[in-house]
Each structure stands twice: as C-alpha cells, then as structure tokens.
Amino acid sequence: AQKVTQAQTEISVVEKEDVTLDCVYxxxxxxxxxxxxxxxxxxxxxxxxxxxSFDEQNEISGRYSWNFxxxxxxxxxTITASQVVDSAVYFCALSEAGGNNRLAFGKGNQVVVIx
Amino acid sequence: xTGVTQSPTHLIKTRGQQVTLRCSSQSGHNTVSWYQQALxxxxxxxxxxxxxxxxxxxxxxxxxxxxxxxxxxxxxxxxALELDDSALYLCASSLSRTSGGETQYFGPGTRLLVL
Numbered sequence: 001a002q003k004v005t006q007a008q009t010e011i012s013v014v015e016k017e018d019v020t021l022d023c024v025y026x027x028x029x030x031x032x033x034x035x036x037x038x039x040x041x042x043x044x045x046x047x048x049x050x051x052x053s054f055d056e057q058n059e060i061s062g063r064y065s066w067n068f069x070x071x072x073x074x075x076x077x078t079i080t081a082s083q084v085v086d087s088a089v090y091f092c093a094l095s096e097a098g099g100n101n102r103l104a105f106g107k108g109n110q111v112v113v114i115x
Numbered sequence: 116x117t118g119v120t121q122s123p124t125h126l127i128k129t130r131g132q133q134v135t136l137r138c139s140s141q142s143g144h145n146t147v148s149w150y151q152q153a154l155x156x157x158x159x160x161x162x163x164x165x166x167x168x169x170x171x172x173x174x175x176x177x178x179x180x181x182x183x184x185x186x187x188x189x190x191x192x193x194x195a196l197e198l199d200d201s202a203l204y205l206c207a208s209s210l211s212r213t214s215g216g217e218t219q220y221f222g223p224g225t226r227l228l229v230l
Contacts, residue, residue: 004157035218043203043226050216100163100170101216101217102173103150103158105157105158105159108156108157
C-alpha cells in the first residue's frame with residue numbers, strides 16, 4: 001500500500017529565507033511517481049512538480065528545487081528566497097504504476113511566510 | 116485552454132439528504148478522479164472514471180457513487196449524508212488512464228457542510 005508522511009505540520013519563515021519541506025514515502029512498486037502540490041487558502045490544489053522513480057536527478061525550477069533520494073525514500077522540496085505569496089499548504093503525493101493513477105497524499109505542511 | 120471547473124462552490128445540507136457535485140474536466144482530458152479533503156487533512160481518493168466507467172475506488176462506502184458523461188464531465192453523488200461527510204470535495208482530471216503517473220489537475224473544489 002502506498003503511504004506518504006509529512007512530519008512537520010506548520011512552518012513559519014521570514015520573507016526571503018529558504019524553507020525545506022520533508023516528505024517520506026512507502027511503496028512496494030518499483031515504478032512510481034512523486035508530486036508536490038500547493039494549496040492556497042482558496043482551496044484549489046496547484047501542481048508544482050512531478051518525478052518518476054527512475055529519475056533521481058535533482059533539479060531547480062525557478063525558486064523551487066527538490067531532492068529525491070530513493071535510498072531513504074524521501075522527496076524533499078525547497079522554496080528559495082520565500083515570498084508572502086508562498087504562504088499555503090504544500091502536499092507531497094505518490095502514485096504507483098500499478099495503481100490506476102490514484103494519488104496518496106501526505107497530511108500537508110502549512111507554510112507561513114512572515115513579511 | 117479551460118481548466119477544471121466544479122459546481123457548486125459551497126453547499127449546505129442536512130443529515131440524511133442527498134447531494135450531487137459536478138465537475139468539468141480540462142480540455143482534452145478523459146479521466147476524472149474525485150477526492151475528499153477533511154479539514155486539516157490531505158485529500159483522500161474516492162474513485163476515478165475513465166471513458167464513463169469507474170476505474171478504481173478508495174475506501175468509501177457505496178453511498179458515494181459517480182458518473183462520467185461522454186464529454187468527460189463527471190458527477191459525484193452522496194446519499195444519506197452524514198456529519199462526517201462535511202469536507203472539501205476535489206475533482207481532478209488527467210490526460211489518460213495509464214498505469215500511473217499522469218499529472219492530475221485539480222478544480223477549485225466544492226465545500227460541503229452537513230448539519
């Protein structure tokens with residue numbers, strides 16, 4: 001069964017600081033996909049990034065970067081130089097290749113950026 | 116390109132009533148998934164529809180049912196509403212029903228309150 005754990009609940013940072021969100025996942029599939037979504041107060045989940053289990057290359061996209069390590073089953077996400085507009089709940093999610101594309105979400109991290 | 120839309124945005128019902136929520140998928144997407152998000156929690160997968168047939172179901176009772184129409188729009192029906200059904204209901208569409216990994220794009224959600 002697929003499972004995602006996001007340990008931190010609320011994280012407060014001062015504007016322009018970096019913030020890293022931790023995500024640990026469990027799956028029995030060898031092929032799987034990991035996602036990060038952002039949920040602002042309006043409620044809509046906004047897709048941020050997607051990685052597959054065969055690609056551990058870490059990348060940077062604008063102010064977002066991620067660190068995918070299969071050895072520790074972690075998929076951490078960093079926002080560099082945070083801005084007030086980054087205040088939201090961030091969810092890590094997993095789908096398995098054999099699981100008809102259903103997403104298993106963690107409980108989310110509430111990020112509060114203080115101006 | 117039109118994104119995922121949902122209606123209504125808010126709904127108040129009383130225990131025992133029935134409710135229908137609606138979702139229009141993003142242009143070109145033929146797969147729709149429904150999620151329930153309780154307050155302070157991550158979304159939970161309810162079920163998925165592909166080409167008008169249910170394609171996978173989460174741990175929800177049969178009083179949660181759905182439909183998908185030829186234009187790929189979808190409905191979520193909940194009978195015999197219970198207080199615990201109060202939640203944000205999210206619809207997501209994706210490009211196709213693959214074995215997993217397709218990015219799902221979410222609508223703004225319907226907030227249901229059961230009194």
